Amino acid sequence: MNFDRITEKLEILADAAKYDVSCSSSGAKRNNQNKGLGNSTGMGICHSYTEDGRCVSLLKILLTNHCIYDCAYCVTRKSNDIKRAAFTVQEVVDLTINFYRRNYIEGLFLSSGIFKDADFTMERLVLVAKKLRLEENFNGYIHLKSIPGASDELMKEAGLYADRLSINLELPTEKGLKLLAPDKNREDMIKPMNYVKNEIIVFKEEKKLFRNTPKFAPAGQSTQLIIGATQENDLEIIQTADSFYKNYQLKRVYYSGYVPIADDARLPSLQSKVPMVRENRLYQADWLMRFYGFKADEILDPNLPFLDLDVDPKLSWALRNQHIFPIDIQKADFEMILRVPGIGVKSAWKIIEARRFSHLNENHLKKLGVALNRAKYFISYGLHFGNLKFLNSSNLKQFILGNTKSKYQDQYNAQLALF
Template sequence: MSFERIKEKLNILADAAKYDVSCSSSGSKRTNTNKGLGDSSGVGICHSYTEDGRCVSLLKILMTNYCIFDCAYCVTRKSNDIKRAAFKIQEVVDLTINFYRRNYIEGLFLSSGIFKSADYTMERLVAVAKKLRTEEHFNGYIHLKSIPGASDELMYKAGLYADRLSINIEIPTISGLKLLAPDKKHEDFIRPMAKVKNEIVQFKAERKIIKSTPKFAPAGQSTQMIIGATGESDKEIMYSATHYYKKYQMKRVYYSGYVPIADDERLPALGSQVPMLRENRLYQTDWLLRFYGFQVKELLNDRHPNLDIDVDPKLGWALRNLDFFPIDVNTADKAMLARVPGLGIQSVHKIVSARRFRKLSWEHLKKIGVALNRAKYFMVCDSARCEHRDLEASTIKGKILGNSVGKFRKEHSTQLKLFA
């Protein structure tokens, strides 16, 4: 096949893959052996980013954009009038190796539209990974997108060759999936997830006994939800995400704002789009749940079903729970320190270590790197009592937002003058 045709396919299928954001590559450690190609290090692969902030690391392509399904939210749905293309198995292998040798990429993220059947499609994805590992001795990072409804046998094979597997749950709720993708079944997403989770657990247990046991999807599995295509609240989204973290041991849940692609009465109107800020707030909430000890019901509940857009979720929680504050930075435990707006986990560890030697003052906290423009409203230290103890939540919020705007203007004064 001519170079021009390969280039055309690459343009079509790389562009179609941009809607999938679940391509994080951290967590795998595949050592290069036998003079093979590539090395997937434990700290992950370098990423590049598009102008709108989406991660597009690795060689990120679809095997094909032909699809037997007609999901309303998907650009590759069968009823959409778009240019179609499909790679052969060897073409993907050759592209990956050639791009790697030219230092364009460090790995492969391979997804696909579903053509003929789930098993037929998944079999081709697995064949690419197998050829790369066994014939090309490629030790770089491979992320395969699992196909809903694929058999347990194929999921098992995929885990032997891929570093990470992911299957997009697509819509956060079962009712939303039925509305926008009536041809798909929720259980077709769940069964591959359960298979991968069980195999990871089993392989890890076997490796403790037999060191030569091969690795199975060493970077785990992830999933993605489309946000804003249906009317789920942030509360419903985060409860759904928490379910997948706990039951299927997900490494990551990704939140992708719906991009209007069709004039369909079931979907938001063309021209409307989920703001990037909502995505950001969901990721911040996800982080608080996984690393800061928060529960979903603390951040999102019937009284507050959606996240504040103007403040981050930790600050929003603190403003709604001022009776917990102020705390004493010299005596509070780690769990409570982590709930103070402006204190990250690293700052908490620094504070706990430093206060073993002396009581901390505002100056000490500044040197540690604490964002005092927020934290000062919620804690006291050795040098002063909390000056803001009796302020209303709305007043504190206004002061913090005012300080943030003022800081932004000060840091970007030159640029702002150019546009004045």
């Protein structure tokens, strides 16, 4: 192996892949049976964290950054004057295996610029996965990017070797896509996504009849939306995410605050800040839909289509629905306890368990890990109504904010001024 050349390629192709947020390695079980390499238990592992605090779980690279498309938001766009490089299939296989053996990574996330055409590119991605599985007996995690417009045959093969397949919608609306990526169309993205969704359903059916049906993309599909490159509001973004969760049974939708990379009149200027707080609030809203039983249309009021930046979406919902509270912690259903600001899924379970044994008080909740600084205004303990006198006041929000300090405090002013 020519290490100098590989190092240079790695510099270019890891750098170009870093804007893909997903680094999840969970959700796929692969047992190491006959003295092979690797074992996936279904639990992801972050082997390290980048200096911007993101999980490093997979070797995330592009096969090549040569690309025939010219999408305005993308660093590898055709018209951008940058160094280009391409790995060979074998080079990616060697890197993955050697990193994995040293316990650096959980597996590979392989994406690519589109060279020649969709199938030509997809074929090479599939070849890497196939080699890893069949020649190296590799049971680690493989995430492949589905190339828009790839044929069903190739997607079928991809699903047999990969754990996850993803295709990035990038822009939350078709209007945005037309503006920034005129040579792409949503149809081409949705076709492979739809095919994979149906194949996963077929697999699940067959699995019921034949135990050893070969796995098909066991960790499902995901997608990514760029936030803040175009004018979409949060309501549109949440609705898009919700419809993709429902219609294509996606495992995850990732939100990626737009990092300014190009001087283009269609895009925010190079000086603009990455909308990190907004991105964070969107993830919180996403969590509310996936784990807290909230419906998309509960999270935002259509008249105010942006998420509050100064309070989290659950608190914001509670403030809009003060009439539902207080909730009796001793008697309320699990679903209602989950809706109390400051109570997460784990502490909600602990409350359910603990209240079978004793009458809970504020002290108990604190020890169970509840964020009382928010929760205390919304709950009662049977006969005790500690802080509830504030609940009906119109300035409850100011009151809560006055008693808590957010790590994002310094960013509010700067960001709020934009709207």
